[in-house]
Amino acid sequence: MTDATPGTVRLRETLESIPRYVAGKPATEQPGRTTYKISSNENPYPPLPSVLDVVREAMQTMNRYPDIGTVALREAIADRFDVDPDQVATGTGSVGLLGTLLQITSGPGDEVVHAWRSFEAYPIVVGLSGATGVPVPLTGDARHDLSAMADAVTDRTRLIIVCTPNNPTGPAVRQDELEAFLARVPSDVLVVIDEAYLEFNRDPEAADALAVWRSRPNVAVLRTFSKAYGLAGLRVGYCIAHEQVASALRTAAVPFGVSHVAQQAAIASLAAYDELDERVRALVAERDRLLIGLRDLGFEVPDTQANFVWLPLGDRTPEFAAAAEAAGVVVRPFAGDGVRCSVGEVEATDRLLEVAHSWSGAGGA
Numbered sequence: 062m063t064d065a066t067p068g069t070v071r072l073r074e075t076l077e078s079i080p081r082y083v084a085g086k087p088a089t090e091q092p093g094r095t096t097y098k099i100s101s102n103e104n105p106y107p108p109l110p111s112v113l114d115v116v117r118e119a120m121q122t123m124n125r126y127p128d129i130g131t132v133a134l135r136e137a138i139a140d141r142f143d144v145d146p147d148q149v150a151t152g153t154g155s156v157g158l159l160g161t162l163l164q165i166t167s168g169p170g171d172e173v174v175h176a177w178r179s180f181e182a183y184p185i186v187v188g189l190s191g192a193t194g195v196p197v198p199l200t201g202d203a204r205h206d207l208s209a210m211a212d213a214v215t216d217r218t219r220l221i222i223v224c225t226p227n228n229p230t231g232p233a234v235r236q237d238e239l240e241a242f243l244a245r246v247p248s249d250v251l252v253v254i255d256e257a258y259l260e261f262n263r264d265p266e267a268a269d270a271l272a273v274w275r276s277r278p279n280v281a282v283l284r285t286f287s288k289a290y291g292l293a294g295l296r297v298g299y300c301i302a303h304e305q306v307a308s309a310l311r312t313a314a315v316p317f318g319v320s321h322v323a324q325q326a327a328i329a330s331l332a333a334y335d336e337l338d339e340r341v342r343a344l345v346a347e348r349d350r351l352l353i354g355l356r357d358l359g360f361e362v363p364d365t366q367a368n369f370v371w372l373p374l375g376d377r378t379p380e381f382a383a384a385a386e387a388a389g390v391v392v393r394p395f396a397g398d399g400v401r402c403s404v405g406e407v408e409a410t411d412r413l414l415e416v417a418h419s420w421s422g423a424g425g426a
């Protein structure tokens with residue numbers, strides 16, 4: 062007879078300390094009006110017709126496994142960014158690649174330096190690897206404190222993650238500060254530059270991560286098709302790295318992780334980038350309207366180079382999130398810290414500005 066009690070198998074202890082990924086809430090339905098989800102930094106535009114056509118075609122063969130080597134996609138990426146296909150690895154979103162980056166660099170006893178607050182997936186992937194996360198607080202203006210991050214590097218550091226523009230706060234890392242930082246990092250420590258929001262970045266002083274990568278063997282650039290390219294639901298991202306790292310990423314990748322549909326959609330999206338870029342430009346304009354509107358209302362909003370704005374509301378975070386939800390816009394609260402609002406439909410921006418207006422009228426801002 063079996064008398065197994067639930068929950069008695071031995072799992073890795075590290076699981077106990079791993080925070081859960083809190084996904085942005087979906088828009089709540091309200092009678093008589095459209096509600097908006099601006100909680101996950103998604104692209105509000107529907108897929109391009111040309112990309113949808115390619116996806117429909119690719120679905121015809123979904124009884125088959127995809128190309129395990131993602132050769133055509135890696136070639137398309139290589140072609141577009143003037144790198145070698147051997148210097149490209151793909152994954153199930155850049156989050157998938159982050160997990161693999163941890164697997165190839167870090168384990169128990171090792172340290173991973175990253176800014177905080179930053180992308181919430183970092184503590185999760187670091188925790189799962191068994192390595193120790195070394196979160197380095199942002200500066201007062203919500204930027205990476207790269208000199209403190211360099212100070213945090215020890216003999217145990219195996220990986221450093223730089224998120225630019227930073228999710229959820231918005232500012233981008235500048236070229237001069239990145240150069241000064243990298244000059245202080247030992248050449249055997251991998252530095253991953255997470256550029257999920259690259260396409261929205263308009264800071265003229267922003268770091269050119271790809272150019273930096275070309276001259277530094279210990280740098281890798283992580284990018285995604287989820288944001289500007291609008292393929293969040295298909296799960297595909299890529300890493301541009303020197304061959305040693307790129308090859309290790311391909312070795313450690315989940316076999317067949319990136320579906321044929323995702324590979325084909327990504328290739329079609331690279332080809333249609335001019336069309337996508339029009340949307341990106343519209344989103345950047347909308348972002349600037351939101352940022353200026355909020356600042357005019359007295360909110361202290363840090364610079365943003367991404368498709369979202371950050372409201373550092375501290376303890377009043379849940380209150381603001383509830384007010385926004387009542388007005389039909391679902392934002393992403395980070396308890397005790399602030400609210401991240403993605404740039405979505407024009408009507409969503411209008412609604413959010415109305416909420417902010419009432420809030421500041423009530424002495425909130």
Ligand SMILES: *Cc1c(COP(=O)(O)O)cnc(C)c1O
Pocket residue numbers: 102153154155156157180224228255257284285286287288293296297298
């Ligand atoms: C959204 C985001 C990603 C991309 O995630 P995917 O897994 O590619 O969808 C990566 N890094 C940051 C900082 C992000 O905000």
